Amino acid sequence: MRPIKIYLDSSDFSKLSDLSKQSPEYAQVRDYLVRQRNEGVINMYFSEVHVLEAAPISPSAIPAAIGRLRTIKELCGKNCVTHPIDVCRNELSEENSLDSVSVVRSDGTWIPSSFDVSEIVPNVEQIIMAELENLSRAARRKYSKSGKPTSHAYTELTQLYNGDIAELAKKLPLSIDAARVFERYMLGKASRNDALKAVQDSVTDLVIFGHWHEREWSAASDLLKHVRKSGENFKSTLLEARRQFDHLITPDSGLGSTLKKSLPSPSQVTKKVMDARIGKIATEVAHSMGIVPRSMIDPWQVAPGTSCSIRLAIQVGHRSVLHSPPRAPSHSDFPDIYQAIYLPYVDIFRADRFMASQLSECNLPFSTAIAENFLQLPLKIREVLEAR
Known part of the structure; x- marks a missing residue:
């Protein structure tokens, strides 16, 4: 039997994040929902609206916001709904088949499709190969082999753009593991697909997203402005x-x-x-x-x-x-x-x-x-x- 799909209200996540302020019935219903979810009876879904309303509006509000975001993750996992503007676009465009309109999803992607991780993460191989065009043939042999950059090329590029790379990393809500994958990618020791997946998984992890505000308030605020726009x-x-x-x-x-x-x-x-x-x-x-x-x-x-x-x-x-x-x-x-x-x-x-x-x-x-x-x-x- 197909699980019942439930779309919760933002106030639900807010209240459940601090049950000490609610009546005992709230804890009882929460436990009931978790049991029903674990038994495959229901699935609960979150959206971009929930994330934006849970996000902090000032640095002092970060701890409470992390609590709300953690509650969303605990109840919904990666069950979410497609960004509203993408739903609207898919429904209205004559280029899309009505059968292709997909709304509920299980990959945690709450951000709009316009936020393309591949456009943020630099294509290191392309950057290196473009730089090699300006070098002599002898120099190119030093930095490329079989049409691919050598480890020496990656190392020099990383050293050259070290400050820029550090700034880029700050602009993304990366977990420790994702940051390591990102660093390995910049050194040519991990593939671009590995780096993109690591960044995507971090961006869509609500708890990591919440803690990111503690480290980089300005960058986190910029991302939220992009989503709201x-x-x-x-x-x-x-x-x-x-x-x-x-x-x-x-x-x-x-x-x-x-x-x-x-x-x-x-x-x-x-x-x-x-x-x-x-x-x-x-x-x-x-x-x-x-x-x-x-x-x-x-x-x-x-x-x-x-x-x-x-x-x-x-x-x-x-x-x-x-x-x-x-x-x-x-x-x-x-x-x-x-x-x-x-x-x-x-x-x-x-x-x-x-x-x-x-x-x-x-x-x-x-x-x-x-x-x-x-x-x-x-x-x-x-x-x-x-x-x-």
């Missing part, structure tokens, strides 16, 4: 969706025009009109990402995750802006909307009480169970098992 286009379009939701009411929709204060809620808008708006916004997202979008006649079928985020953005926009009484927008709204992209791909989705209620009002065409409280998870797991 990856979602900016998606973010700006979703925020626009919040402002645009009143345009759902068009002259030809059959609903007529109304004053802004008396506009119907999104749940009262016909499915046809809502789907058309979701499809239009999804197309705008694709254009903002520089990709040719696939047909959005049925956005729920071709782009379920993206459609889910857009639908929730519209719902929260109505509730936060025009609902009476209005709800003040929260800084956590965007991360919650952003990660709703995973809801169609899991069996149980954790959200806070407000977002859970908004997701319920969205009438989403998915069977995913929504848990508004961490302590509800055992019940939700039993319900999913009974429904199979």
Whole structure:
């Protein structure tokens, strides 16, 4: 039987990282989840959103952040979900087959595909061979053999660029073992593939990532900025969706025009009109990402995750802006909307009480169970098992 896929909320990891501050039920549910995972009943998944929200915002917050990151690793292992912007790109691009959209994974790769380790780790062999082009034939024979750099060439290159290599190593969250592999690679004693794998494994190890902040706060902050920047286009379009939701009411929709204060809620808008708006916004997202979008006649079928985020953005926009009484927008709204992209791909989705209620009002065409409280998870797991 396929394990139940559970997507947890960032607050779950935060609370579980310090059980002394929680009621005894939290430890009991945590132990239950671990048992169910070990028995193959469930798998828990983390995402880039969890990592960013767990990461420290200042040097003094590093110890608590490491605790949160360690909790994520202990519960999820390497079970994670593809970066949101990559999910969005894969869903929307007409170049991709719908069958090729892969979201859940077991390799721990939470970073976006735009963060390419191979572009960071220098190709030492290419550097050496390029340098040899400027030397005489006799000199080239000293530094290359059978078209490959000699150990003497690697040694001299390492000595020449020793400072640069040290700086590069600081910019990567390397474990002690990975640093050794990296050093051996720079000396020509390990392959480039070995070096890339060592760096990739270190980058995706959340505990190593947390401790990296202790050693290199500036470099770690730079990496987080790069990851956050990856979602900016998606973010700006979703925020626009919040402002645009009143345009759902068009002259030809059959609903007529109304004053802004008396506009119907999104749940009262016909499915046809809502789907058309979701499809239009999804197309705008694709254009903002520089990709040719696939047909959005049925956005729920071709782009379920993206459609889910857009639908929730519209719902929260109505509730936060025009609902009476209005709800003040929260800084956590965007991360919650952003990660709703995973809801169609899991069996149980954790959200806070407000977002859970908004997701319920969205009438989403998915069977995913929504848990508004961490302590509800055992019940939700039993319900999913009974429904199979």
